[in-house]
Amino acid sequence: MAVASSEPGNVLLNVTDVVMRFGGIVALGGVSFTVERGQICGLIGPNGSGKTTLFNCISGIYRNSRGDISFEGKSITGLPRHRMAGLGIGRTFQNVALFNTMTVRDNMLVGAHHRGDSGFVANALRLAATRREESTAAEGMEELLELLDLKREADIPVGGLPFGTRKRVELARALIGRPKLLLLDEPAGGLNHGEVAELGNLFRRVRDHFNLSILLVEHHMALVMSVSEKVVALEFGMKIAEGTPEQVRNEPEVIRAYLGDTADAHAA
Secondary structure: OOOOOOOHEEEEEEEEEEEEEEEOOEEEEEEEEEEEEOEEEEEEOOOOOOHHHHHHHOOOOOOOOOOEEEEEEEEOOHHHHHHHHHHEEOOOOOOOOOOOOOOOOOOHHHHHHOOOOOOOHHHHOOOOOHHHHHHHHHHHHHHHHOOOOOOOHHHHHHOOOHHHHHHHHHHHHHHOOOOOOOEEEOOOOOOOHHHHHHHHHHHHHHHHHHHOEEEOOOOOOHHHHHOOOEEEEEEEEEEEEOOOOOHHHHOOOHHHHHHHHHHHHOOO
16 A cells, blocks of 8 residues: 655644544544645545545544544644634535525635634724724635635625535635635535636645645545645545555555456456
8 A cells, every 4th residue: 555654843634543433333444644734635535435524523523433633733633613713724515505695705704703803892892903803804805806716706695606606605715714724525526627627726826825735535536636746545434545646546455446356447
C-alpha cells in the first residue's frame, strides 16, 4: 500500500486510528492519515466506504468510537460541531444547505457569525465594535463575490439560482469564516461537465488566495486526481492506499475496489 510521509511541524489535521461504530456496524475501522498546511488532499472510495462518516467525525457531527482527531496539534475529538468554525474548520455538504428565501449576501453572512465577539448588548446598541465587525465582514464578502464570480447574483434570493451557482454560494459561506481547513463533500455532485472542469482551477485559486488546506471527498475521479497533491483511499471503512495521485491510481487494492478483480481490471 502506498503511504505518503508528512513533516510533523507541517501537519494541520491528524486523524489517528479512528473507529466509528453504529451498533454492530463498523463504519470506520481504524483510519489514520494527515493533511498538511496548504495541501489539497482527496478522499476517495466506493459508496459505503466511510468517507462521509469520516467527514462527520472531523466536523463534530459524530463522535468517533475510538481514536483521535487533532487540529493544529490539539485534539478536537468530542468537541461539538458549533465549535469547529471558530477553530478554523469550514465545510460544505453533499446536499446544498442554503436559506432559499435569503439573498446570496445574507447566506454568506451566516457563515461569518462566529467571527463576531462584540456581544448582544453591543449589537443591540450598535456600538463601535459591532460596526467594525460588520465592516470587516462586508469587505470579506466583496472579496469572495469577486473571487467566486457571484457579484451579479449578490442580491438575489438563492432559491431561484441555478444549482451550480448555489454550490458556489455554499462555498462562499464556508470561506467567509476564513477557515484554515476546508472540508468539501461531493462538490461536483449535480454539476455539468463544464462546471466540473472549472472546479479544479477554482479550488487551487481558493487554496492559494486564502493559504488554506482542503480535504475533498469526491466520486469524480478525474477531478480528484487532477487537483489533489495527496489521495487517501477507503474501502469498507478501512484505508487501502495513501500517496500521490499516481501512486494511488496504480495501487492494486484501489483498482480492485473500483473495478473488481485486478486481472479483470487490466483486461478492461
